[in-house]
Amino acid sequence: MAETARDMAAHRLEDARIWAAPKLDQASHSVEEQLAPMVSAFLAEMSRRVDVSPARPRRRWPILALLTGAAIGAVGAIMYRNNAQRWTDTMKDNMREGVSDTSKWTGEQAKEAADKAGRKSDDISGKIS
Secondary structure, eight states: OOOHHHHHHHHOOOOOOOOHHHHHHHHHHIIIIIHHHHHHHHHHHHHHHHHHOOOOOOOOOOHHHHHHHHHHHHHHHHHHHHHHHHHHHHHHHHHHHHHHHHHHHHHHHHHHHHHHHHHHHHHHHHHOO
């Protein structure tokens, strides 16, 4: 019985080999034709990304344009600040003059009102007497 089992196992093992050999051959061709090119392309792309190549010469005009814009902005800010200071000084002067003009005008109005009131009171006292 052991001998029969051994013969049967050897026969089954031979059948498995006969079935597996073409499958393994087909799988090796599939890997070679389909998977290997993709892996190869992936590895080539990674090597290009990792490779330290010489840097391209940089163009200087963007940096020049940035610095020029910054300089123009700084000049504009200085001019704005000076103009704002002059405007503030002018407004202060006008306010001082305006206050003195207003007080003069108010004083004149009060004087006129007092004179008018005095004339009215004289007229009324003259009519009463």
